[in-house]
Amino acid sequence: MANDGKIMYKTIPEEPGVYQFFNKENNIIYVGKAKNLKKRVSSYFQKSIKSRKTINLVKNIDKIEHAVVYSESDALLLENSLIKKNQPKYNILLRDDKTYPWICVKNERFPRIYLTRKVISDGSEYFGPYTNVKYVYILLNLINNLYPIRSSNYNFSPNKLKRINVPLFLNIYKKKGQSIILNFSYEKARDSLSEETYDENILSIKKILKGNLKDVKSLLKERMLEFSKRLQYEDAQKIKENLLLLENYQSKSTVVSNKLNNIDVFSIVSDTEYAYTNYLQIAHGRIIRFQNKEIKKKLDEKDTDILSLVIINSRDKFKSNSNTIISNYNLSNEINTKFIVPKVGDKMKLLNLSIKNAKSFRVERLKQVQILDPEKHSNRILNQLKTDLKMEDIPSHIECFDISNIQGTNTVAACVVFINAKPSKSNYRKYNIKSVTGPNDFASMEEVVFRRYRRLIDEKKSLPQLIVIDGGKGQLSSSLKSLKKLNIESKVTIVGIAKRLEEIYFPGDSIPLYLNKKSESLKIIQNLRNEAHRFGIEFHKSKRIKNAMSSIFDNIDGIGEKTKNKLLKKYKSLSIIKKLSFDEIKEQIGRDKAKKILNALEQI
Secondary structure, X not given: OOHHHHHHHHOOOOXXXXXXXXXXXXXXXXXXXXXXXHHHHHHOOOOOOOOHHHHHHHHOOOEEEEEEOOOHHHHHHHHHHHHHHHOOOOOOOOOOOOOOOEEEEOOOOOOOEEEEOOOOOOOOEEEOOOOOHHHHHHHHHHHHHHOOOEOOOOOOOOOOOOEEEXXXXXXXXXXXXXXXXXXXXXXXXXXXXXXXXXXXXXXXXXXXXXXXXXXXXXXXXXXXXXXXXXXXXXXXXXXXXXXXXXXXXXXXXXXEOOOOOOEEEEEEEEOOOEEEEEEEEEEOOEEXXXXXXXXXXXXXXXXXXXXXXXXXXXXXXXXXXXXXXXXOOOXXXXXXXXXXXXXXHHHHHHHHXXXXXXXXXXXXXXXXHHHHOHHHHHHHHHHHHHHHOOOOOOOOEEEEEEEEEEOOEEEEEEEEEEEOOEXXXXXXXXXXXXXXOOOOHHHHHHHHHXXXXXXXXXXXXXXXXXXXXXXXXXXXXXXHHHHHHOOOOOOOEEEEEOOOOOOEEEOOEEEEEOOOOOXXXXXXXXXXXXXXXXXXXXXXXXXXXXXXXXXHHOOOOOOOHHHHHHHHHHHOOHHHHHOOXXXXXXXXXXXXXXXXXXXXXXXX
């Protein structure tokens, strides 16, 4: 297996989906599904595998591609479609007659509703497909207990009956060997049913089949309580079991729709350096091909320009002759094909699935770059940060400040330094606040920022490109005062990050910047802030411990600074020293001093 392939399976997401193994000739040799793609794909490469067929398969893998979907059920359907289309060497071949069940609402007067495994283009509506036929029986059973629906295949022409006789045409659906779960038995149904009322019932049933189960579940819960009150526990339990099944019911798959045929789906997401596209090819209501692409930006190309080139290239490569393209951009002016930018419905579900795959592919590629080329990964993140903060220079050197105190006591400050987006711990600095008394974070921040950059200037060291202040407008304004005193406010970019909504403040701008919560720029700023906070708390804690020990040891005759520091360095905490035995302390500082310290500690 190629080197890139080894990296590829390590960066696959932990989501449901389908994976494809390719050989060196770029032929698909295996298609599989998974609830967790990463776990499933990585399982092929375990040393403990003994199956000769699996070992032989792995030896022939040169490339791995995958598509993410919304559920395990969708993964099963997509796998089925791709195996039929590609007939991979190592898969059990699926015959076309092994199809999944659908629920058909027949295109006829007084429509019938029934299970079928054949989808016919006759104007009927089909719901599904279903990977678990048990759901189909539950739904049909439920529908037939709630609404009087005919099962007779008699052809009602418009010139015939205006009303149907309920006892004559009503035939409650029953699976062989399965009893009706509800005892409604249409006690409220009239002897006859108007066509208008019947059609209204059909509309209600379609809502159920589309997954709108709120009203139905409320009705079932009421009936379950009624059975329970009448001590009919077996009937109540049956309803409860079917309620649980309905909770897990998925009315329609995203990857299959009988309404869609011969359609291409394209989407694009991008950052400052790369664009990532996804292509889904739809035929006969099924996804028969998917492809992800990464495109390096040479200039400042627009997403629409990149996508138009990808569409032309992909359609030519895969010989697509579809007359309709679903996309997140309308490119009908550039490409002579009908474009749809959907807002709702099945087409929108497919576009969302395509966008989901493009985003997932982007994350996967970034992880691969992080492993293979850490420097390139850092440069990309810093370039994005530069763009987001509208900086002139790449922030390869960033510093962040945090003030730490508890009720105004032992106030300290921390400065952490990131070089090329990574912590440079040797450059971290901690400060005791000297000019401020009491809890005043603004004045403390002003002092420490001045001291930090006064020293860098005096030592002729380089300034950071970016300074991050842990706090909102108040802390930022105080820091800016120090930069102005040092006459360097125009030489660096300084921002504050407020904790409440993670908003970014700039000097002189009352309106903060809100970065996307998943933005890598926000993540690096948060990492700086969190690291500064951790470093500050650590320093603050050690100072409190030292002060607590000093206040005790300074009052013991014969215990000097050297003994105190020796114990502090060894045990770190007064509570730990209290738990030590006489012999343990004696070993460190001698018999006489150990007695004095233990006697003093007993008085606390």
